[in-house]
Amino acid sequence: MLVLGLVGRMAASDVNSLTEDEAREGWRLLFDGSSLDGWRGFKSERPDKNWRVEDGALVLRGKAGDLVTQEAFGDFELTLEWKVAEGANSGVIYRVGLGEANTFTTGPEYQVLDNVKAHDNHPASHRAGALYDLEGIEEDVTRPVGEWNQARIVVSGWRVQHWLNGRQIVDVDLASPAGKALIAASKFKHWEKFASLARGHLALQDHGDVVSYRAIKLRELK
Template structure:
């Protein structure tokens, strides 16, 4: 009888833990070890390679569209060569779809940013957008210059999966850069995973992800998973927190396949 009660209690605890994991975003937060801080060197944007596809050159958003309304214009703000998030317009994505590529993008947290944790300059670079909202594979954008949050949600992380190797963030108000090599996942004809996605990324010239093998799409709640897809757009996130909007400039991509 005691053995049966013990087994029953174990089953109840297991079910309870699974339910907690599936419905609580904190279940997938990682807080340690904290990536060491590395001060990046001085760098400047140089003209993109001759074979690069220019996604934003400071003039217009002709290469982008609304995620909520595909085919409709991306309604973020363009002024003085800078692209600024418009939260009301929602996420934006490239009109063109990509498989493997090299990407350069520069971003800036407002100098007078407010808030803390995840509510401080939150945005995201989705290396492949697989649907509306935040579906896809996210490289986190956030102010983590002396701002603490769960490490697999800080700037440079593969969101809720892998923290960056180091914290290479500059101060709010300074331009930062991501240079990314994206290898898209491949799927068999029956939809099963053939090879997982991989990411190598530099922040401000410092290596933060080294051929990282992703567990699947990045999720706010629950465990990552793969679902078959082909070439997909690149997406930028208009996060819904109360932070002042962040800005982007100098975005280009080179196809690798």
């Protein structure tokens, strides 16, 4: 767990910091802008060297495997910023169980993508901000490649909400009959533990492309 005693002493321009209001509201930093403290590999206790810190961002360059929080979370609100290289694909996967074959066999995914040139840019449920392979929108609300996008994810029970650059993309309860029907019609129907864990880890996906994350903030919901 990161110690947040430096809140308020960081430069105001540092995106990897909390405001006094955020700290009072229970927000925490999951990335401090200078180290990989609080993170591990999905199948190893240490992050791979190809996950690195560059100019205050958490950047993947080269094959590394998914990067996972050491801590697990139940209900939460998460905000972060992301950007991708041209044609790149990644994702934020949540309520991940360790010890499984892949992060996505247990955890749903917030899709991170170059909507224009990535190969996997259709159907709508594969586009940026989507609940991957389950729900999304046709409209592209991403910023141009190389610019930062703002993501927000809220998970309460199995009600899942996604926002991208201030636009809500997803609002679905995966435990409801409608949500279970979405899963049954998706690739995830093959994994019985998918969207079943009450608590789990967050994962940043290695899809073989260059991707960057920063301003990763989370508060647990009671």
